Amino acid sequence: MNDHRNPMPPDVTEEDLAMLDVDLDRVWNGVMGDVWSRPVGPVEKLARKVLHSAALARVLVVSPALILAWIIASAVVFALGVVVTQATSQPLIPLLAPALAAVGVAYAYGAGADVAYEITRTMPVSGRMILLVRITVVFAINTVLGAIASLVTPALGGVTLLWLLPMVAISMIGLAVATLLGSPVIGGGVALLVWAGIVMQPMLEQRREERVMQIDFGQVVSESTLQHQAPLWLASIVACGIFVMWNNGAFGANQEDARWHLR
Amino acid sequence: MALAVKTRKQGTPGAVHGQVGVDLRGVGHRFGRTTVLQDIDLTTGPGVFGLLGPNGAGKTTLLRILATVLKPAHGDVALLGRATKDAHDLREIRRRLGYLPQQFGFYPNFTVFEFIEYFALLKEMPPGKVRAAVATAIQRVGMEDRARSKMKSLSGGMLRRVGIAQAIVNEPELLLLDEPTVGLDPEQRVIFRRLLREMAETSAVFVSTHLVEDVAAACSEVMLMDAGRLIFHGTAQDLVELGRGDDALTGDSAIERGYGAVLARNRERR
Numbered sequence: 001m002n003d004h005r006n007p008m009p010p011d012v013t014e015e016d017l018a019m020l021d022v023d024l025d026r027v028w029n030g031v032m033g034d035v036w037s038r039p040v041g042p043v044e045k046l047a048r049k050v051l052h053s054a055a056l057a058r059v060l061v062v063s064p065a066l067i068l069a070w071i072i073a074s075a076v077v078f079a080l081g082v083v084v085t086q087a088t089s090q091p092l093i094p095l096l097a098p099a100l101a102a103v104g105v106a107y108a109y110g111a112g113a114d115v116a117y118e119i120t121r122t123m124p125v126s127g128r129m130i131l132l133v134r135i136t137v138v139f140a141i142n143t144v145l146g147a148i149a150s151l152v153t154p155a156l157g158g159v160t161l162l163w164l165l166p167m168v169a170i171s172m173i174g175l176a177v178a179t180l181l182g183s184p185v186i187g188g189g190v191a192l193l194v195w196a197g198i199v200m201q202p203m204l205e206q207r208r209e210e211r212v213m214q215i216d217f218g219q220v221v222s223e224s225t226l227q228h229q230a231p232l233w234l235a236s237i238v239a240c241g242i243f244v245m246w247n248n249g250a251f252g253a254n255q256e257d258a259r260w261h262l263r
Numbered sequence: 264m265a266l267a268v269k270t271r272k273q274g275t276p277g278a279v280h281g282q283v284g285v286d287l288r289g290v291g292h293r294f295g296r297t298t299v300l301q302d303i304d305l306t307t308g309p310g311v312f313g314l315l316g317p318n319g320a321g322k323t324t325l326l327r328i329l330a331t332v333l334k335p336a337h338g339d340v341a342l343l344g345r346a347t348k349d350a351h352d353l354r355e356i357r358r359r360l361g362y363l364p365q366q367f368g369f370y371p372n373f374t375v376f377e378f379i380e381y382f383a384l385l386k387e388m389p390p391g392k393v394r395a396a397v398a399t400a401i402q403r404v405g406m407e408d409r410a411r412s413k414m415k416s417l418s419g420g421m422l423r424r425v426g427i428a429q430a431i432v433n434e435p436e437l438l439l440l441d442e443p444t445v446g447l448d449p450e451q452r453v454i455f456r457r458l459l460r461e462m463a464e465t466s467a468v469f470v471s472t473h474l475v476e477d478v479a480a481a482c483s484e485v486m487l488m489d490a491g492r493l494i495f496h497g498t499a500q501d502l503v504e505l506g507r508g509d510d511a512l513t514g515d516s517a518i519e520r521g522y523g524a525v526l527a528r529n530r531e532r533r
Contacts, residue, residue, distance in 0.1 A: 036401075
């Protein structure tokens with residue numbers, strides 16, 4: 001740690017500096033700050049205007065870097081999904097998208113997920129707003145990757161983008177569990193189990209009734225099935241959303257009395 | 264000398280030494296059935312306050328309550344002249360707070376500058392002042408030559424210094440440091456103590472540490488905790504006096520013997 005500055009040029013005296021009435025420390029640190037920092041990019045500038053918060057704008061632009069491993073993993077899984085879908089005509093992309101989003105959301109923010117969570121909890125910026133921004137980033141990235149995968153897979157036909165609703169619902173279930181138990185691993189795991197159960201259940205029924213071994217993933221993500229399930233997905237999104245907000249203190253006192261929260 | 268624990272129960276929590284300092288009344292906390300903090304009454308103004316005590320004494324819990332991470336199960340907490348029950352006040356307190364937790368998590372791919380800048384923005388500092396403030400904080404902890412290094416490339420002591428820098432970047436009026444000198448070499452510790460004394464001119468600085476000599480060198484007041492209770496509050500010299508004349512006490516320094524004496528007497532009472 002230092003308590004001194006670089007020396008001034010020898011021909012500049014203390015009297016010269018006093019006459020200039022310049023706070024050299026402030027000027028020097030301002031220069032060094034400009035040298036060491038990266039310029040604010042156009043996305044962050046736009047986000048500052050939209051969000052009315054330089055803090056949340058920074059949260060938005062750095063979030064992809066914090067979940068880089070998840071982004072890479074998602075891209076790889078979607079790419080494999082495209083290959084398998086092309087080869088088998090089974091609609092894997094709509095099956096993968098909710099599961100991937102659920103894992104990403106569970107790891108977006110919170111105890112066990114964010115290494116700097118303890119410090120972040122002492123910040124004036126609301127933890128719920130940070131969570132919301134990061135979930136938005138996860139959904140946006142997942143939607144773009146999934147949409148690209150769907151568009152390059154003609155076999156999907158009419159089910160393209162129909163996975164958006166279950167994606168949000170499964171993600172919210174995972175987030176609610178992760179928030180309740182403070183564990184993104186359990187939250188993501190529960191979300192995957194729920195989605196796997198939903199995917200497997202019609203096939204198991206079919207197998208039990210018809211005694212056939214044919215696997216038809218298309219049945220799970222068919223347009224009619226998703227439309228039929230839409231009210232259930234919407235109800236799940238609303239219920240889990242309310243729970244997450246409540247658990248983060250949005251409605252005053254809650255069961256987790258060990259935290260202070262901001263509105 | 265009797266054990267000195269300052270208490271102040273009268274009045275309304277909030278009016279504290281010209282808005283700088285803390286005011287705790289009957290603060291207690293428990294995790295499940297285990298009581299980790301009980302009946303803490305504490306009023307301070309600016310200064311450096313050393314928190315000493317054995318493992319499990321409640322130091323970290325107390326710091327987490329002061330950092331507004333934990334809400335105590337009992338009692339009233341006022342920080343920087345504001346009660347902590349109102350969301351608006353809490354937000355204002357947090358803008359003026361600096362906190363280095365014991366378990367310091369960091370984002371490995373951020374540079375030192377980016378990491379501190381991130382928290383400066385989350386502290387809602389004016390964006391136009393952030394860069395100079397971050398540069399100042401980096402300079403104060405002597406990390407200029409590593410300002411553009413990735414966090415994952417830093418040693419343990421350097422990470423601790425970055426942690427201190429993020430805590431002081433907003434010139435906090437309430438600075439809370441949990442084991443800040445872990446990993447610092449002797450030279451850095453000396454400079455760190457000087458930094459503490461500078462900060463204490465306008466801030467209340469709480470430092471939890473096991474290193475008694477840090478407390479003796481840098482702290483204007485010492486608090487000793489044991490089993491969730493505040494059992495001593497006075498100056499380092501007061502603590503030294505309590506250890507005089509008892510040859511049975513162990514300790515390499517006078518203040519360590521004082522530390523041992525207070526703990527021993529408290530445990531005899533229990």
